[in-house]
Amino acid sequence: MVEVPQKLVKITLDGRELSVPEGIYLLEAARLAGIEIPALCNHAWLQPLGACRMCLVRIEGVDKLQTACSTQVRDGMVVITESDEIKRAREQMLEFHLLNHPLECPVCDKGGECLLQDLTERHGLFTSRYVEEKLAGEDSLLNPFLRISYKRCIMCQRCVRYCEEISGDHLAVVRDRGAWSEITASRSFSEVPSRFSGNLIELCPVGAITSIPFRFHGRAWELTKTRTVCNQCAVGCNVELHTRLGKLMRIVPASEPGVDAQLDNGHLCDRGRFAYGWVQSSERLHRPLIKRDGEFAPATWDEAEKLVAEKLTRAIDEYGGDAVAVLAGNSLTNEEYMALRIIAHRHVGTTNFFLGEDLFDISRYPLLLLHSLFFDSASLAETMNGDLIVLVGCDILEEAPVLGLRLEEAVRKGTTLVSFASYATESERRASVRARYPAGRFVDAVEELIVDVASPSNDGKYAALARSLLAADRVSLIYGQELLWHPRASEHVLALMKLKYAVKSKREAEGKPMSHFALNPIFRGANSIGAVVFNHLELLTGRSEEIRDKVRASMKSILQKAAEGKVKVLYLVGINPLMTFPDRKLVQDAVAGADFVVAQDHFLHETSREADVVLPTAPWPFKGGTFLNFEWRLQKLNPVELVDDTPTDLELWNRLLIAMRRGSHSTEPRSVFDEIARVTPPLSHLTYDSIPPHGSVLDFTLPPEGLADIGERVAGLRLEAGRCEPREEYPFVLLPKTYLFRNSPRLRCTSWMEPVRPSSWVQMHPADSKRLNLEEEQPVRVESPHGSIDLELRLSKDITPGSVLVNNYSPEQPVNRLLGVDDDIFAVRVVPR
Amino acid sequence: MLQETKVVTELAGTEGLRRLEVYEAHGGYGALRKALTGMKPQEVIDEVKRSGLRGKGGAGFPAGLKWSFVPRDHPGPKYLAANADEGEPGTFKDRWIVEENPHLLIEGSIIASYAAGIDHAYVYTRGEFFTARRVLLGAIKEAYARGYLGENILGSGYALEMTVHSGAGSYECGEETALLTSLEGGRGHPKLKPPFPATHGAWGRPTVINNVETLATVPSIINRGADWYRSFGTEKSPGVKMVSISGHVEKPGNYEIPLGTPVRMILDDLGGGVWKGRELKAFAPGGSSTPLLLPGNLDTPYDYESIAEAGSMLGSGGIIVFDETTDMVRVAEILTRFYAWESCGKCTPCREGTRWMLQIYERILNGGGRMEDLDLLLDICEGIDSKSFCPFGDAALGIVRSTIQHFRAEYENYIRKHKVYKRKFMPVRHH
Numbered sequence A: 001m002v003e004v005p006q007k008l009v010k011i012t013l014d015g016r017e018l019s020v021p022e023g024i025y026l027l028e029a030a031r032l033a034g035i036e037i038p039a040l041c042n043h044a045w046l047q048p049l050g051a052c053r054m055c056l057v058r059i060e061g062v063d064k065l066q067t068a069c070s071t072q073v074r075d076g077m078v079v080i081t082e083s084d085e086i087k088r089a090r091e092q093m094l095e096f097h098l099l100n101h102p103l104e105c106p107v108c109d110k111g112g113e114c115l116l117q118d119l120t121e122r123h124g125l126f127t128s129r130y131v132e133e134k135l136a137g138e139d140s141l142l143n144p145f146l147r148i149s150y151k152r153c154i155m156c157q158r159c160v161r162y163c164e165e166i167s168g169d170h171l172a173v174v175r176d177r178g179a180w181s182e183i184t185a186s187r188s189f190s191e192v193p194s195r196f197s198g199n200l201i202e203l204c205p206v207g208a209i210t211s212i213p214f215r216f217h218g219r220a221w222e223l224t225k226t227r228t229v230c231n232q233c234a235v236g237c238n239v240e241l242h243t244r245l246g247k248l249m250r251i252v253p254a255s256e257p258g259v260d261a262q263l264d265n266g267h268l269c270d271r272g273r274f275a276y277g278w279v280q281s282s283e284r285l286h287r288p289l290i291k292r293d294g295e296f297a298p299a300t301w302d303e304a305e306k307l308v309a310e311k312l313t314r315a316i317d318e319y320g321g322d323a324v325a326v327l328a329g330n331s332l333t334n335e336e337y338m339a340l341r342i343i344a345h346r347h348v349g350t351t352n353f354f355l356g357e358d359l360f361d362i363s364r365y366p367l368l369l370l371h372s373l374f375f376d377s378a379s380l381a382e383t384m385n386g387d388l389i390v391l392v393g394c395d396i397l398e399e400a401p402v403l404g405l406r407l408e409e410a411v412r413k414g415t416t417l418v419s420f421a422s423y424a425t426e427s428e429r430r431a432s433v434r435a436r437y438p439a440g441r442f443v444d445a446v447e448e449l450i451v452d453v454a455s456p457s458n459d460g461k462y463a464a465l466a467r468s469l470l471a472a473d474r475v476s477l478i479y480g481q482e483l484l485w486h487p488r489a490s491e492h493v494l495a496l497m498k499l500k501y502a503v504k505s506k507r508e509a510e511g512k513p514m515s516h517f518a519l520n521p522i523f524r525g526a527n528s529i530g531a532v533v534f535n536h537l538e539l540l541t542g543r544s545e546e547i548r549d550k551v552r553a554s555m556k557s558i559l560q561k562a563a564e565g566k567v568k569v570l571y572l573v574g575i576n577p578l579m580t581f582p583d584r585k586l587v588q589d590a591v592a593g594a595d596f597v598v599a600q601d602h603f604l605h606e607t608s609r610e611a612d613v614v615l616p617t618a619p620w621p622f623k624g625g626t627f628l629n630f631e632w633r634l635q636k637l638n639p640v641e642l643v644d645d646t647p648t649d650l651e652l653w654n655r656l657l658i659a660m661r662r663g664s665h666s667t668e669p670r671s672v673f674d675e676i677a678r679v680t681p682p683l684s685h686l687t688y689d690s691i692p693p694h695g696s697v698l699d700f701t702l703p704p705e706g707l708a709d710i711g712e713r714v715a716g717l718r719l720e721a722g723r724c725e726p727r728e729e730y731p732f733v734l735l736p737k738t739y740l741f742r743n744s745p746r747l748r749c750t751s752w753m754e755p756v757r758p759s760s761w762v763q764m765h766p767a768d769s770k771r772l773n774l775e776e777e778q779p780v781r782v783e784s785p786h787g788s789i790d791l792e793l794r795l796s797k798d799i800t801p802g803s804v805l806v807n808n809y810s811p812e813q814p815v816n817r818l819l820g821v822d823d824d825i826f827a828v829r830v831v832p833r
Numbered sequence B: 001m002l003q004e005t006k007v008v009t010e011l012a013g014t015e016g017l018r019r020l021e022v023y024e025a026h027g028g029y030g031a032l033r034k035a036l037t038g039m040k041p042q043e044v045i046d047e048v049k050r051s052g053l054r055g056k057g058g059a060g061f062p063a064g065l066k067w068s069f070v071p072r073d074h075p076g077p078k079y080l081a082a083n084a085d086e087g088e089p090g091t092f093k094d095r096w097i098v099e100e101n102p103h104l105l106i107e108g109s110i111i112a113s114y115a116a117g118i119d120h121a122y123v124y125t126r127g128e129f130f131t132a133r134r135v136l137l138g139a140i141k142e143a144y145a146r147g148y149l150g151e152n153i154l155g156s157g158y159a160l161e162m163t164v165h166s167g168a169g170s171y172e173c174g175e176e177t178a179l180l181t182s183l184e185g186g187r188g189h190p191k192l193k194p195p196f197p198a199t200h201g202a203w204g205r206p207t208v209i210n211n212v213e214t215l216a217t218v219p220s221i222i223n224r225g226a227d228w229y230r231s232f233g234t235e236k237s238p239g240v241k242m243v244s245i246s247g248h249v250e251k252p253g254n255y256e257i258p259l260g261t262p263v264r265m266i267l268d269d270l271g272g273g274v275w276k277g278r279e280l281k282a283f284a285p286g287g288s289s290t291p292l293l294l295p296g297n298l299d300t301p302y303d304y305e306s307i308a309e310a311g312s313m314l315g316s317g318g319i320i321v322f323d324e325t326t327d328m329v330r331v332a333e334i335l336t337r338f339y340a341w342e343s344c345g346k347c348t349p350c351r352e353g354t355r356w357m358l359q360i361y362e363r364i365l366n367g368g369g370r371m372e373d374l375d376l377l378l379d380i381c382e383g384i385d386s387k388s389f390c391p392f393g394d395a396a397l398g399i400v401r402s403t404i405q406h407f408r409a410e411y412e413n414y415i416r417k418h419k420v421y422k423r424k425f426m427p428v429r430h431h
């Protein structure tokens, strides 16, 4: 992180001389000096508005009182923040604010955390002179999560400004004027769902905007608060879990806006904030299930553990350790990954284990690929302070929403954003260059881009993009699901590495070596990075050469083995590959091919339903451990103080090992972590208890042994172009897109998420639909050589002709029915039904 | 007997004046030709500065000085906004200019734009000005056709576009920064200053905002020179001013007078005196936002300084006359309702305070007044005074304070006797 030297100016505040950074507002300057000026409409996220008039101060030489929130400091300024005149002004402003504010603090959700209440206690007069009738109006809904009380609103417009300046969704707007002004939703919810609306709850200084799921579930001071890390995407926002009466009542941000700006800066997305109802939903499993005659029946833990231990032991004894295969999802903790790795290696003796569900196949150039994953990333601070952010195949607001907001903040402060994708997204709204590559032909496009990088003045197809890449000294390239949720994901990453070194060497040739060029993948899971690390821990423990030529087990290879009948026990931990693996047939065959399938999960979902035994373990709120987010920030999860009736994964595994008489494993995340840290150099400075509240970005400064020549190696690698042209009978390239609101079990089992659950549609460009004589909303069938799904047609000019786009998580019409893990592109056709 | 001094209204009554040929036949666009072909932009600014022309929208800011704040070598577009919002009760002069002599406004706007280096001029018309808008659109079309607008005007190389933007009908949209927000397509809420419009105006670009009458005065100054303009008026308030006389007079209407003319002459000689032979009770000298003056102030010269000295403001030049029979509490209620209903709602003191005052007035007029209401009203005024976001808040106070100051007895009469004002209808604001 580069510190920009700040110019200081001298001001006098209530008689004290201060040196403060030039350009800051008086309110901040006072705060730096420990003087709290009351303020209502001002907020760290927002531009100053100057509307509430609470922050009036006297500036020497200026005839009127001035608002401290909107006045920038000037050298020599003399300011008074406490005087009779100012005290009186504050009383008057509070009196005005309270005129139409109902006296219902005792029943208001905000009671105890209300700014107006606090300010009234500190600065207000306690008698009201208002004898007229208060304005009355009914509450209304801003969206399915938010209720807005007309009466309580004090018109600070924080909500309106958030929707304008930050989320850009223009959800909350003002209607009418004067005292009759009213905050209202600008549109019906079905038109454009918002991704960040929940942030209006804390942003509203009073109880005007309240959470519908939380309403009347508890007063602020009655809740037990546990700080932990959100487990819904790669950002890992810091959250607080609020519990009461044995239940999870709400999730709120743990970071204070403007203060804890390392990662989320106090923003959460609506999925992270609201999709928690599943924890206490009736759909969640609490007892093991054993399938007998095709039907699940509840079983005792003893029964279930005995059965699983027996099956595992028999498979190992009869066929060897490799007869057991383990697949784990991408939101387990590092400690769980480590435990699985050790149990699989040492206790079971299988090489068939794969953690995370993000990289399906890494058989080409594994060492180079992993090198990029491990060593090419940048921290959020580096990215935000850099010159250029490049979004590639990534709809960041859908995939890692709060990261998307932070990047936009960087753009507002002067960083340039460019994007490279095969279709238009909202995430590009602040991009200065929006380059398009043909859907499915990313590798070819990068090769063309590299040519343009070599001679940027030739007017090549991607010259504008090439020029912005070459103009920047500190680049963060962020790539996402369009490239990663693909059988050719590793080829895509290799292509990006080639691009990186092409840009770097061009800059070096010009005598302007770059400071950094980071490549940050945005995977789907909350701990996908952890999964990558513990799959390939050799890279960190100094034995990277082991990876060099060995093709490791991959999700694909394990499923193939299972399908061939070579796996006797298939053990699935927190993973739903029938939905998430881009080849449904292969997963079905694998499940059918294994003699015995164990699913360790919270729900009966598409895959666990096919298992022979389902072992429900304690979900995320009840677990400790650590996650690694997209920037390799190691963050600690803390369990709530409630006791769940299910064991944690670590506890269950220990019990299984004991039942198998194959040793035991620690059940404590703390000791597992400390053991990991001891053997893993980049972690060796940390212990579980010393991980700071906001986590710690792991920094790998030393290139691993043997890869000093990485640049040459990358230059020499040959990309596989693949078969990119769709076949005649399947003329469209399918784009399966990852959305924030996808129909995953957590969303399905949270009742109030119903309105944001996506329906099943396929998007097509109007030019194509016209050619095919298809109409908006027409029922169509999408067919590929592998299968078909039935959807409704939507027309959109955001995608390019020749491609069609579908939501990649629709349980009723799973897109992976159309996909094969050996496909170079996803070729489909669309026919009317 | 006072005669009008016609500058802006010089061609008033000319048959077909809205049409370009007629305007040209009376020398129209001659000033434009003179400025664009014979003067450098800086020379235009200097001439207008020397004339002492002050803004006629209310604040009286020197026009030439305002234009000189626009950065010269700023890259990208710069804008002019001609303020034709004219929402101030008692003021109706701009509407006359736009409807009767649209080319004068267009000509003045082009000259001002040329002087300040503007690329695009907007005329922001009040939402209810349907005729004005139609007339102006026609006139602009004619001006384009004749080459007064568009590329390379009169071969000078100077280019200017002109667009009419109609507001949605809100008094606050006449305030210059609220006008800009509205012009940009937003709600008519004012913006923070600094930064000032001259450098960060519409869409963040340098922008000049001038009142219609101000711009309409410019061609005469170019034609006849600064000294000629200065020969009218006083040292500090040079030139002429349009006044809109309304209320209880025999001959209400628009007139144009040299600044410094005594109010009595304006009202008697031009306005025909108080109607029905009655006596004067009070008058607002510069629109509804200006504190009332009394018969004793009738000899005050009508210029910025003298009216200020008398305790009020010249404002936009709308003189509202109240005869001896007027119920001043009722007047205060009506105008307070106007301000409460027109407050944009952005800032707390104005939004809450104006409605609170309205509620108190309604209670008093319904027979429920209390003696302490008078102090309460003054206290509310003090809470709004100089503390609201834009000058609107202060504008709402003049009528309340000056009626309590001068006509306290009328209030007390209502309160003591629980007198009820007999309403023909009660305007209510539905929510």
Ligand SMILES: Cc1cc2nc3c(=O)[nH]c(=O)nc-3n(C[C@H](O)[C@H](O)[C@H](O)COP(=O)(O)O)c2cc1C
Residues within 6 Å of the ligand: B054, B055, B056, B057, B058, B059, B060, B061, B083, B084, B085, B086, B087, B088, B171, B172, B173, B174, B175, B176, B177, B209, B210, B211, B212, B214, B215, B390, B391, B392, B395
């Ligand atoms: C509440 C309010 C309403 C206003 N309405 C108008 C208006 O309708 N027309 C106008 O020219 N100026 C109006 N003004 C004054 C403008 O803010 C601005 O000073 C003026 O347009 C500048 O032009 P000038 O310098 O030529 O007078 C208003 C000001 C306030 C505070």
Ligand code: SF4
Residues within 6 Å of the ligand: A148, A152, A153, A154, A155, A156, A157, A158, A159, A160, A183, A203, A204, A205, A206, A208, A209
């Ligand atoms: S709803 Fe809350 S945040 Fe929005 S304007 Fe009202 S008080 Fe402010």
Ligand code: SF4
Residues within 6 Å of the ligand: B172, B190, B342, B343, B344, B345, B346, B347, B348, B350, B351, B388, B389, B390, B391, B392, B393, B394
């Ligand atoms: S004073 Fe405040 S509420 Fe009134 S018009 Fe100005 S900004 Fe709006």
Ligand code: FES
Residues within 6 Å of the ligand: A038, A039, A040, A041, A042, A049, A050, A051, A052, A053, A054, A055, A056, A067, A068, A069, A070
């Ligand atoms: S905090 Fe300054 S005006 Fe609201």
